[in-house]
Every structure is written in structure tokens, then in C-alpha cells.
Amino acid sequence: MRGALSLNPTYYEALKRLTLELAGVNLGSDHAFLIETRLSALARQEGYDSLDDMVEELFNTGQNRLAVQVVSSLLERDTHFYTDRPSLEKLEHVVIPAIYSSRKGGKIRIVSFGCSSGQEPYCIAMMLDKASDKFPDVKFEIVGVDYPSTALDRARAGRYTHFDVQRGLPIRDLITYFDRKAEDWIIKDHIRQAVKFEETHLLSNLDSLGEFDIVVFRNALPHYSSPAQVRVLRGLSSLVKPLGYLLLGTDETLNHINYGFDTLARQPNVFRKREEKIEIIEDPNIKKPTDRKTFEKAKRRLKDMGELGNSKSA
Amino acid sequence: MNSKTCLVVDDSRMIRRVASRILKELKFETEEAENGQDAIDRCRIDMPDAILLDWNMPIMSGLDFLKQLRKEPTGDKPVVVFCTAERDVLKITEALDAGADEYVMKPFDSDIIESKFFQAGLI
Incomplete structure (x- = not known):
């Protein structure tokens, strides 16, 4: 089994923000190792030589398919039979x-x-x-x-x-x-x-x-x-x-x-x-995060924050 | 100290050591035996709360030990968890029919031992 690839630390925060934007999930501060472990398999499967290459392409091209795959990999849970x-x-x-x-x-x-x-x-x-x-x-x-x-x-x-x-x-x-x-x-x-x-x-x-x-x-x-x-x-x-x-x-x-x-x-x-039907009122402040627009917005926001540098030249 | 006792029965000293270390982390007091006959002798002196039991051993196999154990006075008391490389469903069934409570297939790690001992009501 091959080990985890390493990721430029400047990308950790960007990926955590992406996961929050797209899935509403807060990755904990102890997720740096998990991010590398989980994304390594995906990077290899997708034919990237390094995690940095994959993450740079993700944010530079805005590939929705890759964004969903990255976020899905990060959110994958290690579940057991009869947990709880x-x-x-x-x-x-x-x-x-x-x-x-x-x-x-x-x-x-x-x-x-x-x-x-x-x-x-x-x-x-x-x-x-x-x-x-x-x-x-x-x-x-x-x-x-x-x-x-x-x-x-x-x-x-x-x-x-x-x-x-x-x-x-x-x-x-x-x-x-x-x-x-x-x-x-x-x-x-x-x-x-x-x-x-x-x-x-x-x-x-x-x-x-x-x-x-x-x-x-x-x-x-x-x-x-x-x-x-x-x-x-x-x-x-x-x-x-x-x-x-x-x-x-x-x-x-x-x-x-x-x-x-x-x-x-x-x-x-x-x-x-309860038996009676209640009316669910949509909160307009909460984003629907699955479409490309949201991803593009997240990407722009991260770029504005200077979190998406060029890791190769960094 | 009010911990439970577990007899680790395996002809491999390495396996006995690894299993004993895991069980000590789970707060068990452990003893070791290297074959079924050795294990029976120890049980006749002091019946443990649990037995982690290999199958294929010289002198007396784990299955023969288990059949003998269940005939002993208070031999129904220990919770017996097989721990063996045997993975055939027929073998597993044979072990359960002989009175095993749970079954670990080698290789194992601490999570598996903990999970199996939990299912067997030991922790």
C-alpha cells in the first residue's frame, strides 16, 4: 500500500472552507493528516503526481466534478457495523x-x-x-x-x-x-x-x-x-x-x-x-451549495482571501 | 483491583505477547498457555473469566480444549473467544457449536479484540 502524499499547508484552510461551503460541514483542526490520507487515493486515481497539482487544478479550473469528489473524499466516514x-x-x-x-x-x-x-x-x-x-x-x-x-x-x-x-x-x-x-x-x-x-x-x-x-x-x-x-x-x-x-x-x-x-x-x-403538517419556512440566508455557481463563488472568495497561492512558486 | 482475568492460549509466543498487551490495555489480568492441555491444567487451578483461544496447537487443539473445558465443573463460566487463522464458515460453526462465544479471525488488531470482547459482554 502506498503512503499519503503531502499537501502544501496553505491549502488546508482552503479545503476546509470549500467543504464548509459545499457541504456545510466543519472539518476539525485535526484533519490535516486525514486530508492528506483521503485525498491521496483520489489524486492517484485521477492521475495527478501530487496533491498540490490536484488542488491547484481544482481551484484554477473550477471543475465541479472534481470539487464534489474532493469534498466527498474528505467527508467519507469510517463506519462500523452496529455502531451505537x-x-x-x-x-x-x-x-x-x-x-x-x-x-x-x-x-x-x-x-x-x-x-x-x-x-x-x-x-x-x-x-x-x-x-x-x-x-x-x-x-x-x-x-x-x-x-x-x-x-x-x-x-x-x-x-x-x-x-x-x-x-x-x-x-x-x-x-x-x-x-x-x-x-x-x-x-x-x-x-x-x-x-x-x-x-x-x-x-x-x-x-x-x-x-x-x-x-x-x-x-x-x-x-x-x-x-x-x-x-x-x-x-x-x-x-x-x-x-x-x-x-x-x-x-x-x-x-x-x-x-x-x-x-x-x-x-x-x-x-x-406531530400529525398536523407544519410549514417549513426557507431561510434565504442559507445557501444551497450543490450547483456550480456556489462553487465558483467559494473559489472567488478564497482567491480574494489570498488563500489560493501558487504552491509551486511558494 | 477488580479486573477480569483472561487466559491467552496460543502456541506462538509472539501472538501470546501481542494479545496479552492488548488485553492488559483493556484492564484484563492475563495468563498464558501454549496448548490446550496446558490451558486445561491452568483452568483446573483457577478458572478465568475469559479465554482467548487458538485452534491449531500441538498436544491438544483449541477445539478439543473447548469441548473438555465445558465438561469441567464451572467450565461453563469462562467466555471463550476463538482467535485463529481458520476462516471457513464450517469451522466457525463447529467452534460455536462446541461452546465458543465469539470468534476472531487472524490477523487481528486491538480494535477487533476490543470489539469482540465487547460483544461477548466482557467489557
């Missing part, structure tokens, strides 16, 4: 029984946002497969959503390394739901087919995803800037059906803005949407 298991167990023991008791049958749509390489939606599918006797006559539709990325490609393939399957996944789940293929493990067809994956930016228009009975969005909210958090939660709220549920990570809350939800008693990270 107590939250996922609330799905089986609190949320789905509540929906089931009011409905007895039909379809229950569940979306996992920020699913990265797919462990969370597959965990939900495995969990529901094991609990299928408890919910007869219900068809579950599970959707995993994230930015376009190589992680999402891996999710679709359902193929995991020796190390991936040993972090969080009980051995009985491994032998029940995976087949070994050479050094890797591939999730069995009936679980893979139970999950669909969609490439969508959380800050973009989410209407095409349709409405869901349950939205799972765990451990990602704190990474967003405050204005982006508001926008993300409004977007997620619009996806939840009346009397549907939003599940955040353990210890995560809605920060005093309820977005049309009530907190469940004794379940501080589970929120039930």
Missing part, C-alpha cells in the same frame, strides 16, 4: 412496534442518512430479518443515503474486508448473512436486495426520496455548521411522514428547535412527528 447499537435497538424495540401497532401491515419505509459504506442500513436489514416474526405482513423498505463516493460504491457491492466484518459484527451474524469470497465477505443477496442506496446531498432538495416512516441520522449532526444543522434538520423533517419518527444518535438532541417533533418519554434521541 443501543440507538439501533430502539428501532426494533420502540419505534417499529409503535408504528406496527397502529397499522398492522403495509409498508414501513426507513432511511439511513450518512450511511457511508452501508453498514448501518445493512444492520437494520439484518436486525429486521431476525425480528421478522414480530412484524408479520409488513414489508420493509430500507434506503441508505450519502454523498456520491467510493464508500457508497462499496455499500452497493456489499463487500467488506476481513477487518470491516470483525468490528462490531457478531460472529453469528457474519456466518448467517455473509458469504466468504477470497479475503473478503459479501453480504447475502436477500439482505443486499433489501437495501437501496441513493446519492443525495443532505443540503439539496430531498423531495425525490419520498416520505419515510423512520429517518435515522446518527452521529453526523455535530459536524455541520450551525446554519447547516438547521437546514439539514428541516430537510429531514420534511421527509418524515406525520406520526413517523426521527432517530438521532445517543446523546443527540434537536437543540431547542422541535421541527414539528415531540421527544418520546424516556427516549431522548427518538422524536415523533
Whole structure:
């Protein structure tokens, strides 16, 4: 395995600003190493000799495709199977029984946002497969959503390394739901087919995803800037059906803005949407960051700030 | 000190050392045995809370040790985590049927050991 390429330090801040502009996510101050590690693979894949060459071309030519790839690589999360298991167990023991008791049958749509390489939606599918006797006559539709990325490609393939399957996944789940293929493990067809994956930016228009009975969005909210958090939660709220549920990570809350939800008693990270429809008022001060215009603006702003120097001559 | 005890059973001294170091970081008191018979002898003196167990060893294999262990008085008490290069699903099933609680496939790192011991209810 080849090591990480190095990046001119003057570009760190520019890339952090780009990520904030395009995705609303604040990269922490400890991300310098991660930036180099994650972008090295992309630079090699795209045929650049150095990270500086790739980043210079990104800002000099304004390639939207490259910008999205760079930001997606920077945001890729290292996810494990059954991360935050107590939250996922609330799905089986609190949320789905509540929906089931009011409905007895039909379809229950569940979306996992920020699913990265797919462990969370597959965990939900495995969990529901094991609990299928408890919910007869219900068809579950599970959707995993994230930015376009190589992680999402891996999710679709359902193929995991020796190390991936040993972090969080009980051995009985491994032998029940995976087949070994050479050094890797591939999730069995009936679980893979139970999950669909969609490439969508959380800050973009989410209407095409349709409405869901349950939205799972765990451990990602704190990474967003405050204005982006508001926008993300409004977007997620619009996806939840009346009397549907939003599940955040353990210890995560809605920060005093309820977005049309009530907190469940004794379940501080589970929120039930009220029956009446609330009108979501768009905040004109919050940018929609996915189009080329926004990228061009970000690029101009960074140039104005003198952060995009010529690293070769620097 | 109220830490749990773990017996590391492996014919490789290197593996025993690496595993013991990881387990000590997880606050386990560790002992080592180099084959199944050695492990049985130690368990008869003092039954540990957990056993990290290799499969292929001279004198007595990990699987034979496990079958013997579960017949011993209080032999149902230790949580047994296999730690072996065997990756075949049939082998894994055989280990679970014999009474293993979790299963680590070599090579491993500290994250894997921690994750498996967590799943087995040891931490």
C-alpha cells in the first residue's frame, strides 16, 4: 500500500472552507493528516503526481466534478457495523412496534442518512430479518443515503474486508448473512436486495426520496455548521411522514428547535412527528451549495482571501 | 483491583505477547498457555473469566480444549473467544457449536479484540 502524499499547508484552510461551503460541514483542526490520507487515493486515481497539482487544478479550473469528489473524499466516514447499537435497538424495540401497532401491515419505509459504506442500513436489514416474526405482513423498505463516493460504491457491492466484518459484527451474524469470497465477505443477496442506496446531498432538495416512516441520522449532526444543522434538520423533517419518527444518535438532541417533533418519554434521541403538517419556512440566508455557481463563488472568495497561492512558486 | 482475568492460549509466543498487551490495555489480568492441555491444567487451578483461544496447537487443539473445558465443573463460566487463522464458515460453526462465544479471525488488531470482547459482554 502506498503512503499519503503531502499537501502544501496553505491549502488546508482552503479545503476546509470549500467543504464548509459545499457541504456545510466543519472539518476539525485535526484533519490535516486525514486530508492528506483521503485525498491521496483520489489524486492517484485521477492521475495527478501530487496533491498540490490536484488542488491547484481544482481551484484554477473550477471543475465541479472534481470539487464534489474532493469534498466527498474528505467527508467519507469510517463506519462500523452496529455502531451505537443501543440507538439501533430502539428501532426494533420502540419505534417499529409503535408504528406496527397502529397499522398492522403495509409498508414501513426507513432511511439511513450518512450511511457511508452501508453498514448501518445493512444492520437494520439484518436486525429486521431476525425480528421478522414480530412484524408479520409488513414489508420493509430500507434506503441508505450519502454523498456520491467510493464508500457508497462499496455499500452497493456489499463487500467488506476481513477487518470491516470483525468490528462490531457478531460472529453469528457474519456466518448467517455473509458469504466468504477470497479475503473478503459479501453480504447475502436477500439482505443486499433489501437495501437501496441513493446519492443525495443532505443540503439539496430531498423531495425525490419520498416520505419515510423512520429517518435515522446518527452521529453526523455535530459536524455541520450551525446554519447547516438547521437546514439539514428541516430537510429531514420534511421527509418524515406525520406520526413517523426521527432517530438521532445517543446523546443527540434537536437543540431547542422541535421541527414539528415531540421527544418520546424516556427516549431522548427518538422524536415523533406531530400529525398536523407544519410549514417549513426557507431561510434565504442559507445557501444551497450543490450547483456550480456556489462553487465558483467559494473559489472567488478564497482567491480574494489570498488563500489560493501558487504552491509551486511558494 | 477488580479486573477480569483472561487466559491467552496460543502456541506462538509472539501472538501470546501481542494479545496479552492488548488485553492488559483493556484492564484484563492475563495468563498464558501454549496448548490446550496446558490451558486445561491452568483452568483446573483457577478458572478465568475469559479465554482467548487458538485452534491449531500441538498436544491438544483449541477445539478439543473447548469441548473438555465445558465438561469441567464451572467450565461453563469462562467466555471463550476463538482467535485463529481458520476462516471457513464450517469451522466457525463447529467452534460455536462446541461452546465458543465469539470468534476472531487472524490477523487481528486491538480494535477487533476490543470489539469482540465487547460483544461477548466482557467489557
